[in-house]
Amino acid sequence: MxxxxxxxxxxxxxxxxxxxxxxxxxxxxxxxxxxxxxxxxxxxxxxxxxxxxxxxxxxxxxxxxxxxxxxxxxxxxxxxxxxxxxxxxxxxxxxxxxxxxxxxxxxxxxxxxxxRGVGIDIEPAAPLPPEMRDLVVTAQEHASLARDPFAGRLLFAAKEAVYKAVQPLDGLFLEFHDITVNLAAGRAVVRNGRVVALGLCVSTHLVALAVV
Ligand SMILES: CC(C)(COP(=O)(O)OP(=O)(O)OC[C@H]1O[C@@H](n2cnc3c(N)ncnc32)[C@H](O)[C@@H]1OP(=O)(O)O)[C@@H](O)C(=O)NCCC(=O)NCCS
Incomplete structure (x- = not known):
């Protein structure tokens, strides 16, 4: 180098x-x-x-x-x-x-x-601000918040990465609640049924990679 x-x-x-x-x-x-x-x-x-x-x-x-x-x-x-x-x-x-x-x-x-589709997102390695929780996190995802202080921000990054992977393919505008993320399984499901594989990285930053 x-x-x-x-x-x-x-x-x-x-x-x-x-x-x-x-x-x-x-x-x-x-x-x-x-x-x-x-x-x-x-x-x-x-x-x-x-x-x-x-x-x-x-x-x-x-x-x-x-x-x-x-x-x-x-x-x-x-x-x-x-x-x-x-x-x-x-x-x-x-x-x-x-x-x-x-x-x-x-x-x-x-x-x-x-x-067929790739999305990547980067976020600061910090918890999701509490005022953003209801905007980003669905009822199904709530349990994951207790396990990891970064879980809320990882959900945010994962959903942005999924949007970037899926929007060019499907032409859909998506809200955060249109995507359900299973952080432990490394998987997301979009409201149109599309299933997306996730890679997550906790480092100097939080990074999410979505692959269709
Ligand atoms: C696409 C979007 C998620 C990018 O997020 P961001 O925090 O503003 O910026 P990021 O640094 O993470 O990403 C920027 C890059 O996203 C890419 N991008 C922008 N719109 C995109 C789209 N529709 N599909 C795929 N990638 C897109 C571009 O490459 C852009 O970089 P560039 O301007 O240098 O080319 C955001 O701009 C957006 O359009 N949001 C609306 C949809 C949304 O957020 N819904 C809630 C989550 S599902």
């Missing part, structure tokens, strides 16, 4: 994210740095021109991760502009997802055909 890659890699997060990868599906991260907004390619930058600098910076960092994963999948790195509903427009044959918070950007990328 060179000095410049070391600055963009968090070793603990890298190790914990590696456990989420599976054959044909890669997960990567980057610590967001000033200047990452310049990584946006023409089509990407034009679509994001009105976003604040911090948002463009995070989106640039996520695309740097995505393009590095494309190279690992032996695909020429290309632009990934946002589509009409916000989902990234991937090159043919690639399925993926992006996420970022203020400090870290993530990408998950898979080469079909077994994997």
């Amino acid at each position: 060179t000095a410049s890659t070391a600055a963009t890699q968090d070793p603990r997060l890298a190790r914990d994210l590696a456990a989420l990868a599976r054959p044909g599906l890669l997960v990567g991260h980057r610590v967001i740095l000033p200047g990452d907004e310049r990584a946006l390619l023409d089509g990407e930058a034009a679509a994001m021109a009105t976003r604040p600098l911090a948002a463009r910076r995070a989106s640039g960092a996520a695309r740097l991760v995505a393009r590095a994963l494309m190279e690992q999948l032996d695909i020429a790195p290309v632009a990934v502009p946002p589509g009409p509903a916000g989902a990234p427009a991937w090159p043919p044959g690639i399925i993926g997802s992006l996420a970022h918070d203020d400090t870290v950007a993530l990408a998950a990328l898979a080469r079909g055909p077994e994997i």
